[in-house]
Amino acid sequence: MGHDLELEKTRLLSLASEFGFRSDIARHCLQQLVDLYGEDGQDFLTVEHCGDDYLARLADATQVEEDWDTQTQGMEGVADEEWDMRVHKNDRGEKEEEHTDCANDEADEEHSAESDTAESDTSDEDYIDDVASLNKAVNPRLAAYVPDSSESEDVMIIEKPISSRNRDYSVHSITRNIDSKRSWSSKAAMGIHNLNEGVVSDDVGKSAALSNSPTGEKIALDKVNSMDDFDLANLVIFGNQNFRPLQRSACEATMKGNDCFVLMPTGGGKSLCYQLPAILSPGVTVVVSPLLSLIQDQVLTLIKRHDIPATFLSSQQTSSQSWAVIQELRKSRPSCKLLYVTPEKIATSESFQTLLRSLQERGQLARFVVDEAHCVSQWGHDFRPDYKALGILKQLFPTIPLMALTATATQPVREEIMKILHVPRALVLEASFDRPNLTYEVVNKDQDPLKQLGQTIQDRFKGQCGIVYCLSKNECTDVCGYLNKKFHIKAVYYHAGLSNRERMLVQTKWRSNEVQVICATIAFGMGIDKADVRFVIHNSMSKAVESYYQESGRAGRDGMSSTCIILYTKKDFSRIVCMLRASQGASSGRFKWGMQQARKMQAYCAEKKQCRREMLLNHFGEKYDSRQCQLGKNPCDICKNKNMQGAT
Ligand SMILES: Nc1ncnc2c1ncn2[C@@H]1O[C@H](COP(=O)(O)OP(=O)(O)OP(=O)(O)O)[C@@H](O)[C@H]1O
Numbered sequence: 001m002g003h004d005l006e007l008e009k010t011r012l013l014s015l016a017s018e019f020g021f022r023s024d025i026a027r028h029c030l031q032q033l034v035d036l037y038g039e040d041g042q043d044f045l046t047v048e049h050c051g052d053d054y055l056a057r058l059a060d061a062t063q064v065e066e067d068w069d070t071q072t073q074g075m076e077g078v079a080d081e082e083w084d085m086r087v088h089k090n091d092r093g094e095k096e097e098e099h100t101d102c103a104n105d106e107a108d109e110e111h112s113a114e115s116d117t118a119e120s121d122t123s124d125e126d127y128i129d130d131v132a133s134l135n136k137a138v139n140p141r142l143a144a145y146v147p148d149s150s151e152s153e154d155v156m157i158i159e160k161p162i163s164s165r166n167r168d169y170s171v172h173s174i175t176r177n178i179d180s181k182r183s184w185s186s187k188a189a190m191g192i193h194n195l196n197e198g199v200v201s202d203d204v205g206k207s208a209a210l211s212n213s214p215t216g217e218k219i220a221l222d223k224v225n226s227m228d229d230f231d232l233a234n235l236v237i238f239g240n241q242n243f244r245p246l247q248r249s250a251c252e253a254t255m256k257g258n259d260c261f262v263l264m265p266t267g268g269g270k271s272l273c274y275q276l277p278a279i280l281s282p283g284v285t286v287v288v289s290p291l292l293s294l295i296q297d298q299v300l301t302l303i304k305r306h307d308i309p310a311t312f313l314s315s316q317q318t319s320s321q322s323w324a325v326i327q328e329l330r331k332s333r334p335s336c337k338l339l340y341v342t343p344e345k346i347a348t349s350e351s352f353q354t355l356l357r358s359l360q361e362r363g364q365l366a367r368f369v370v371d372e373a374h375c376v377s378q379w380g381h382d383f384r385p386d387y388k389a390l391g392i393l394k395q396l397f398p399t400i401p402l403m404a405l406t407a408t409a410t411q412p413v414r415e416e417i418m419k420i421l422h423v424p425r426a427l428v429l430e431a432s433f434d435r436p437n438l439t440y441e442v443v444n445k446d447q448d449p450l451k452q453l454g455q456t457i458q459d460r461f462k463g464q465c466g467i468v469y470c471l472s473k474n475e476c477t478d479v480c481g482y483l484n485k486k487f488h489i490k491a492v493y494y495h496a497g498l499s500n501r502e503r504m505l506v507q508t509k510w511r512s513n514e515v516q517v518i519c520a521t522i523a524f525g526m527g528i529d530k531a532d533v534r535f536v537i538h539n540s541m542s543k544a545v546e547s548y549y550q551e552s553g554r555a556g557r558d559g560m561s562s563t564c565i566i567l568y569t570k571k572d573f574s575r576i577v578c579m580l581r582a583s584q585g586a587s588s589g590r591f592k593w594g595m596q597q598a599r600k601m602q603a604y605c606a607e608k609k610q611c612r613r614e615m616l617l618n619h620f621g622e623k624y625d626s627r628q629c630q631l632g633k634n635p636c637d638i639c640k641n642k643n644m645q646g647a648t
């Protein structure tokens with residue numbers, strides 16, 4: 001059959017309309033394309049052949065007034081002073097005394113190292129010996145965590161500020177870590193003491209009360225007795241009564257020295273898979289993570305919530321800050337158990353590689369961890385060029401175990417990750433990506449979508465914590481202003497255009513429930529861990545299914561029922577096409593790939609029959625029986641409809 005030019009033109013025009021472009025722009029761009037191909041090239045004027053080029057032209061011709069947040073900044077994080085403030089705030093949010101003897105700068109400088117050392121050593125030694133002997137008697141591996149007295153001396157040297165005027169948060173975080181160890185030791189001592197001697201006072205009954213048991217529940221002595229290293233550390237240090245699926249296998253596998261690739265859902269508890277082995281292993285676990293803000297969050301949680309010595313190195317630190325960390329790592333037995341780094345540290349810093357080698361020679365390099373490993377893949381939704389260089393880890397340190405973790409990898413992305421990281425034989429530990437406690441819905445935008453959003457939050461999520469995702473910075477501020485003004489919903493906005501200080505303030509307000517809603521771009525998402533987020537609403541659809549899974553995955557991390565809604569209109573697709581065109585350095589190959597991803601996302605939104613959970617899981621190559629969704633506690637909107645139709 002011959003080529004029907006008119007038919008193809010109609011098809012192209014309806015493509016433009018389907019993706020929400022204005023009809024006048026659609027006609028204008030089509031004419032450009034017809035002129036470009038000329039008479040000779042008419043046969044190539046088809047949706048299949050030049051559909052993407054046509055969409056690219058449409059995007060270019062559409063006036064973009066929005067200020068996109070196309071890429072999260074690799075290196076954003078809170079400023080040093082603010083980080084210092086966060087580390088040194090106590091749980092009531094007050095600023096802790098840092099050094100009673102350092103109130104005066106002059107005095108601080110003159111303060112002698114010996115006097116500090118002597119004072120602290122006396123009390124520490126007794127205490128540490130006590131815990132260490134208990135540990136050693138009962139559980140030699142946990143004992144690896146308890147510092148020996150020779151380290152206390154080093155510790156006090158580091159406690160001495162390098163410059164009193166230029167206070168160093170790294171020094172402080174290490175200092176804090178040392179304190180943390182003492183307090184952890186007391187928790188461990190409590191559990192282990194009971195275990196060791198069977199000493200159970202009547203108060204405690206026949207149980208060992210563990211101070212950080214999440215429920216404050218008492219644990220039966222025989223249960224404690226039957227626990228191995230993993231269970232004990234999980235309970236005593238992390239306050240978890242049980243392991244979640246695959247956590248234990250991942251811990252065991254990496255402790256045996258295997259390379260592992262851990263695939264678990266958002267909020268599934270991937271961090272524990274390397275944090276727990278880190279404290280059971282001698283030496284330092286080096287964790288690569290993509291965002292400085294995420295690193296700071298994790299280090300803070302480790303120090304403040306779990307009392308685990310952790311610190312980080314990034315190229316944004318001043319030389320004195322990183323110097324303090326490096327000095328610590330040069331010790332025969334560094335006190336820090338987890339060292340977080342941004343990927344460019346590994347990729348570009350030869351001195352850091354030398355430091356790693358020296359750690360290895362001293363037997364102090366426990367393992368490497370690549371968190372958010374999908375960032376390695378060019379075809380993942382959040383590619384970061386520096387991640388690509390992480391293959392160097394296995395090349396330089398073939399005997400050091402490596403663990404890669406992600407919640408968002410399709411089959412081709414998985415293969416690429418294993419290839420780039422040089423772990424072809426890694427043990428793959430794969431849990432279902434299903435988040436059964438999340439309800440998925442898509443709602444068509446009506447004539448007044450902002451009002452629709454405000455009404456939805458007011459009617460369905462009154463007083464509950466949530467996130468509203470927006471595509472652009474302007475959208476963020478507009479939506480936030482509207483919610484505050486018209487609906488009196490306490491909301492703040494977060495995007496990459498805010499200063500570090502502003503971002504920190506906004507996040508703190510949201511985290512502490514001072515405000516109900518955070519209106520955010522994709523700059524806010526990966527790894528964010530707030531337990532009680534009850535709803536995630538996408539005011540505009542995501543640019544890819546993987547992004548949507550990550551962003552909606554911020555909801556319900558405490559396991560309670562939570563809702564993920566997309567407010568959908570075709571027009572938002574055209575905005576995404578514009579975003580893809582505008583994103584810097586997008587080669588035409590990348591643009592086409594971006595379009596493919598966006599189309600899948602649009603298909604998810606436009607779907608009327610297939611279960612949404614099934615669609616999401618199928619996207620990651622997982623088979624899923626939609627009857628589980630239909631009969632489960634949190635059916636998606638489509639399954640709920642089926643249930644209602646079945647009932648009538
Ligand atoms: N065994 C467990 N029992 C109870 N809570 C747990 C357990 N393991 C992890 N958690 C909690 O689950 C929450 C999510 O964990 P984590 O941040 O490690 O998820 P994640 O898999 O890294 O998710 P994401 O892919 O979104 O980063 C945390 O608050 C953590 O304390």
Ligand SMILES: [Mg+2]
Nearest residue numbers: 270271371527
């Ligand atoms: Mg995580």
